[in-house]
Amino acid sequence: MILLVLGVLLWAGAHFFKRLMPDARAKMGDAGKGAVTVALVISIVLMVIGYRSAEVIDLWIAPGWMVHVNNFLVLVAIFMMSPAPKKGKTLNGMRHPMLAGFRAWAFAHILVNGDVASLILFGGLFVWALLEVVIINKSEPEWTPGPAGSYAKDGMFLVASLVLMAVIGYIHYWVGPWPYPV
Numbered sequence: 001m002i003l004l005v006l007g008v009l010l011w012a013g014a015h016f017f018k019r020l021m022p023d024a025r026a027k028m029g030d031a032g033k034g035a036v037t038v039a040l041v042i043s044i045v046l047m048v049i050g051y052r053s054a055e056v057i058d059l060w061i062a063p064g065w066m067v068h069v070n071n072f073l074v075l076v077a078i079f080m081m082s083p084a085p086k087k088g089k090t091l092n093g094m095r096h097p098m099l100a101g102f103r104a105w106a107f108a109h110i111l112v113n114g115d116v117a118s119l120i121l122f123g124g125l126f127v128w129a130l131l132e133v134v135i136i137n138k139s140e141p142e143w144t145p146g147p148a149g150s151y152a153k154d155g156m157f158l159v160a161s162l163v164l165m166a167v168i169g170y171i172h173y174w175v176g177p178w179p180y181p182v
């Protein structure tokens with residue numbers, strides 16, 4: 001669990017670095033991008049190793065139908081993290097659609113994974129995404145949406161999101177459980 005917690009904390013710290021310590025980040029110049037990238041890769045490795053090696057301590061068992069809720073939220077998350085918010089019309093007025101999508105993904109995984117390690121991983125990432133919005137809004141209070149796209153673009157990105165979800169599902173099966181009801 002220690003590696004898992006360290007991974008989540010390093011993920012958050014690497015993302016917060018630019019806005020919480022802008023002078024230190026600015027002094028690093030382009031090397032700062034590399035340092036943040038390395039920190040993020042290490043954080044992902046720590047989270048994966050920590051999660052996969054953690055003892056399973058169940059807090060709740062999700063009912064079978066919760067898989068459908070999870071999959072719907074993951075589809076919403078994929079759509080929100082696609083180019084749809086910038087190029088479509090539906091999410092154009094939303095300031096942080098990728099972080100909202102990330103929270104939807106994390107929440108979906110909390111619903112179907114009722115063990116301590118999952119709560120630490122997905123709950124920690126959910127909290128990070130919430131705090132990231134607060135920190136961004138505080139450091140960059142001015143924001144206006146770009147020009148709205150079309151509903152046709154939204155439809156195109158929805159179809160692409162469905163295809164991507166199928167691909168992610170098959171990859172998910174290789175590294176973990178099959179995510180679709182049988």
